[in-house]
Amino acid sequence: MANIRDVAKAAGVSVTTVSRVLNNQPYVKEEKEAAVKKAIKETGYIPNINAVNLKKGKTNLIGVVLPFLDQPYFSNLVQGISQAASVHQYKLVLYQTGYHEHQEKEALEMLKLKQIDSLIICSRKISLDIVESYQQYGNIVLFEDGEQTSLSYTFIDHYACFIKALEYLYEHGHREIGFSINRLEGTNSRQREQAYRDFLKLKGLPYNEKYIFKKCLNIEDGERILKEMGTFQKRPTAILATGDQVAAGIITSSSKYQLKIPEDLAVIGFDDQPIARAMSITTVDIPLYSIGQLLFEQAVSEKVSHKEVSAELIERSTV
Amino acid sequence: MANIRDVAKAAGVSVTTVSRVLNNQPYVKEEKEAAVKKAIKETGYIPNINAVNLKKGKTNLIGVVLPFLDQPYFSNLVQGISQAASVHQYKLVLYQTGYHEHQEKEALEMLKLKQIDSLIICSRKISLDIVESYQQYGNIVLFEDGEQTSLSYTFIDHYACFIKALEYLYEHGHREIGFSINRLEGTNSRQREQAYRDFLKLKGLPYNEKYIFKKCLNIEDGERILKEMGTFQKRPTAILATGDQVAAGIITSSSKYQLKIPEDLAVIGFDDQPIARAMSITTVDIPLYSIGQLLFEQAVSEKVSHKEVSAELIERSTV
DNA sequence: TTGTAGGCGTTATCAA
DNA sequence: TTGATAACGCCTACAA
Numbered sequence: 017m018a019n020i021r022d023v024a025k026a027a028g029v030s031v032t033t034v035s036r037v038l039n040n041q042p043y044v045k046e047e048k049e050a051a052v053k054k055a056i057k058e059t060g061y062i063p064n065i066n067a068v069n070l071k072k073g074k075t076n077l078i079g080v081v082l083p084f085l086d087q088p089y090f091s092n093l094v095q096g097i098s099q100a101a102s103v104h105q106y107k108l109v110l111y112q113t114g115y116h117e118h119q120e121k122e123a124l125e126m127l128k129l130k131q132i133d134s135l136i137i138c139s140r141k142i143s144l145d146i147v148e149s150y151q152q153y154g155n156i157v158l159f160e161d162g163e164q165t166s167l168s169y170t171f172i173d174h175y176a177c178f179i180k181a182l183e184y185l186y187e188h189g190h191r192e193i194g195f196s197i198n199r200l201e202g203t204n205s206r207q208r209e210q211a212y213r214d215f216l217k218l219k220g221l222p223y224n225e226k227y228i229f230k231k232c233l234n235i236e237d238g239e240r241i242l243k244e245m246g247t248f249q250k251r252p253t254a255i256l257a258t259g260d261q262v263a264a265g266i267i268t269s270s271s272k273y274q275l276k277i278p279e280d281l282a283v284i285g286f287d288d289q290p291i292a293r294a295m296s297i298t299t300v301d302i303p304l305y306s307i308g309q310l311l312f313e314q315a316v317s318e319k320v321s322h323k324e325v326s327a328e329l330i331e332r333s334t335v
Numbered sequence: 336m337a338n339i340r341d342v343a344k345a346a347g348v349s350v351t352t353v354s355r356v357l358n359n360q361p362y363v364k365e366e367k368e369a370a371v372k373k374a375i376k377e378t379g380y381i382p383n384i385n386a387v388n389l390k391k392g393k394t395n396l397i398g399v400v401l402p403f404l405d406q407p408y409f410s411n412l413v414q415g416i417s418q419a420a421s422v423h424q425y426k427l428v429l430y431q432t433g434y435h436e437h438q439e440k441e442a443l444e445m446l447k448l449k450q451i452d453s454l455i456i457c458s459r460k461i462s463l464d465i466v467e468s469y470q471q472y473g474n475i476v477l478f479e480d481g482e483q484t485s486l487s488y489t490f491i492d493h494y495a496c497f498i499k500a501l502e503y504l505y506e507h508g509h510r511e512i513g514f515s516i517n518r519l520e521g522t523n524s525r526q527r528e529q530a531y532r533d534f535l536k537l538k539g540l541p542y543n544e545k546y547i548f549k550k551c552l553n554i555e556d557g558e559r560i561l562k563e564m565g566t567f568q569k570r571p572t573a574i575l576a577t578g579d580q581v582a583a584g585i586i587t588s589s590s591k592y593q594l595k596i597p598e599d600l601a602v603i604g605f606d607d608q609p610i611a612r613a614m615s616i617t618t619v620d621i622p623l624y625s626i627g628q629l630l631f632e633q634a635v636s637e638k639v640s641h642k643e644v645s646a647e648l649i650e651r652s653t654v
Numbered sequence: 655t656t657g658t659a660g661g662c663g664t665t666a667t668c669a670a
Numbered sequence: 671t672t673g674a675t676a677a678c679g680c681c682t683a684c685a686a
Contacts, residue, residue, distance in 0.1 A: 045671065064664075066388040070383070070389050070679065071678055085410045110417045111421075112418070129381045235610050236612065268587055268613075268614060338679055351658080364656090383678085386679035386681090391681080
């Protein structure tokens with residue numbers, strides 16, 4: 017493996033000049049620059065990242081905090097981040113937390129110990145105060161509305177999305193609308209719940225605690241919803257499922273409960289995952305791949321920024 | 336950030352001694368070792384990985400080649416690899432290839448250029464000859480039967496699995512058995528097809544080209560299978576779907592084609608993913624998470640090794 | 655058993 | 671516009 021000195025020798029210049037060319041700095045005569053570039057090609061020189069990093073005091077590593085990787089929601093996000101990272105020569109360190117605070121904290125500690133340059137938090141349980149206290153050690157980017165913080169973030173207006181979907185169901189004649197959620201504590205979940213409450217108030221509809229199905233994440237949970245609903249005297253005519261997986265679960269097990277989709281029960285999913293396309297589920301499209309790219313850009317950017325990404329309702333056949 | 340010299344000073348020894356303690360090498364008096372350990376704690380010293388790597392000429396990075404990340408099959412594998420990697424202080428570099436040979440080659444080149452220490456190839460298109468030619472630059476581990484190579488690998492005996500599943504269907508009275516596959520070229524796919532042919536011959540059953548459904552990967556593809564089958568004069572009574580996703584697709588769209596599962600059509604999936612549990616799909620369980628851990632161990636091991644992992648048929652309600 | 659000193663491959667300061 | 675040289679933090683002959 018050729019090093020910078022070999023290149024310098026081959027080009028008949030000093031290592032400083034080579035370094036200048038490498039980092040496109042000014043003060044290099046054109047002919048010397050050409051000579052260096054030629055030498056780089058001839059020697060097959062590749063900079064030693066460890067040496068560069070050691071010198072510059074950075075790692076070129078970006079941490080990614082997420083609860084699980086085997087959910088399309090997160091793996092799509094990671095695909096986007098990973099793609100952007102590879103373009104910029106960054107590597108990823110995945111922290112699968114399972115929503116355990118100590119695991120999330122561990123990732124933050126890595127930032128403090130300079131084991132990683134920045135941290136992207138895709139979903140979290142730990143409090144924002146704690147997260148913010150680590151900001152001094154490196155860039156931290158959130159995938160949520162971090163309004164009350166001084167951190168960079170990219171977010172989707174879940175409040176608006178939810179209102180949009182509710183309005184759509186309302187237009188289709190639905191007055192008894194339920195929804196599922198995973199963890200009620202999350203920022204996104206709170207926005208959705210608030211939208212739900214506000215919408216009901218606006219339309220003069222009653223609020224029914226039982227219509228909120230908690231801890232819903234997977235296909236199994238979709239079935240659980242129907243099971244629970246079977247015990248109700250009066251049941252919702254439409255469900256806003258937070259996630260296409262849950263929507264799919266509702267739909268696949270609907271026949272078991274003698275429910276026709278959408279006649280007896282309308283369903284809207286979230287994320288527009290392959291399963292939604294396959295099963296023709298009406299859903300709210302969230303462009304996770306592009307969001308991943310945005311999150312990466314923010315993670316390596318010098319300045320704090322906030323980006324909002326919009327989501328579209330995709331009409332298919334479950335409403 | 337304290338460095339090794341600060342620790343040495345605090346402990347009243349030389350940096351060499353500290354380094355020895357750090358790397359648990361012999362020739363350090365107990366009391367000095369204790370002093371060093373105390374100093375490490377007090378100063379909050381953390382080794383600078385870049386310096387260590389620079390000195391040792393390695394990166395502590397493991398490349399992972401896979402076509403997609405947003406399929407549970409691969410994301411589960413990555414979860415296992417990632418978990419093992421974090422324990423051993425290794426970081427991952429994901430190469431999402433989409434089965435493009437040039438992307439796979441890029442990952443191999445990274446190995447050659449010492450940008451990564453080892454490479455785990457979860458699935459590939461590029462020829463084994465080419466892969467093998469990069470072995471000199473670092474450990475390469477395959478997730479397939481690499482019998483004809485000198486590489487490390489972990490594999491599942493897909494031939495045996497397939498025979499087992501076919502036998503199970505046969506016992507349940509099925510004589511017209513079809514199967515789906517993704518890419519026929521893959522090592523695993525070839526084993527499966529061979530098992531299929533051998534099984535038919537063994538049982539004296541006719542081979543029907545049309546019963547092999549190619550390019551099947553997702554839920555959508557499951558529906559496509561039923562659509563195709565609708566055009567057959569005689570159709571299979573059972574399908575071995577390579578992947579629970581495909582099985583799920585078959586099942587969810589079966590009612591559309593007036594097919595009852597399992598009475599009219601039996602289905603066996605692969606991988607035992609959440610969707611299989613949710614929909615009670617009979618499947619062949621492949622322990623991807625543990626396999627990921629094995630692959631990592633092989634990636635950092637000094638010596639070439641081969642491991643076989645067995646898969647179990649899980650009886651549920653689609654046969 | 656311990657310590658000194660040189661070098662891994664870069665970048666950056668400073669003098670020329 | 672160039673180049674010599676001192677770091678960055680660590681490991682490891684080699685000497686003691």
